[in-house]
Amino acid sequence: MNFLTAYSSYLLLLLVLALIAVLVWQLRVVVREMVPEVVRVMQKKLSHKLFQKLPPEQANDITIAAIDALLPQTQCGQCGYPGCRPYAQAIAEGRAINLCPPGGASTIKALAALLHAEVIPLDPTHGTESERKVAFIREAECIGCTKCIAACPVDAILGSGKHMHTVITAECTGCDLCVEPCPVDCIDMIVALTPLQGWHWQRPQSLPLHPHLISNDRQGQPGR
Template sequence: MTKTLADQIEDVLPQTQCTKCGYPACRPYAEAIANGEAEINQCPPGGLEGVRRIAAITGRAVIPINPVNGFERPRPVAFIDENLCIGCTLCIQACPVDAIVGASKQMHTIIPSLCTGCDLCVAPCPVDCIVMYPVTDDLTGWDAWTQEQADAARERHDLRTARLQREREENDARLAAKAVAKMREVTAEATNTPEQLAEKERKRAIIAAAIERARQKAAKE
């Protein structure tokens, strides 16, 4: 199978999924570059070496990292202070590669070997119990990251994305089934007076509208 330009660009991105490029993940950024909608210097985790790799694929000139997107730096890893963690799960929801484990109202823990240093778990924490520690000394960009780590992070991100989509679809299906059951219940109600008939029709219209909204939502996803 021949790879598209976006595929080739995505292959040389570090897959930290940090959104510093201004896009929600590495793939959308790769597509934006391929479409001429983004510059090749918007990925601080890839650093100047990352710019060189993209330039080699696209034929564009090598340019410095755009400071608007951040700066090349040693790779950090998140750490959670267990004495402050309240188990709110907001960091788990924010992590793009499932590198955080824990349950509601229980202490959470970062798995260092899985953490991409994206920083996305820091801002949502309501008690400021997450800090980022540099773990690569003076090594930055691709010198602080390997292709094997990038490939593994990409796989975890894709698996997480697929899981969240499946959970949304399952939840929508449950809500739709509940609405259908309710409509049947309303239809089966005994109605003798005009007032009862009107009430039944009102309920049926509300439920039908809810089902249609769920259908339209599922069609857009």
């Protein structure tokens, strides 16, 4: 009994040490399992920031469809891609969102909201935003070559060989891809609505956020 009492403190210490060793061993296993989970969560949280750097194969179809849904579907190719879907794919792979003149500012705003990106002005090298236009065939001059029909991405031109063609205005996206192939140059791009039909109310010229600066230090800038 004396032996036990004399060495009880040592025994207790040994027991505690053993426990700590077991705990550390267990903890090591837990940590090893946790690390990938933490990384995964962090990746998910940062995904929209990393999004534009994703390799093409990882830009998934759902995102492309969501981007495509915001594009105006004129299929005009002004962005440099052969249609809206390819441009949507390019945006998913990190291309700029301001290359679509038919969509204009509203499309850029919508894309920026979807992709958590910054709203930037339209890239003027790809064209400028204008009101909706539609193709108009001067029917008396049409020779019935069907070249415009072949060029139309939405089958909005009606006609057949050696017969006059005409544009179905309601289907025309105003992409102007039919203008170039016409050998007799009888296609005009005209504004779709009359000024009266196109008129609508504008927002009042509202106040700037801070109409007057209370303190204007610029006056006292040295050297001016």
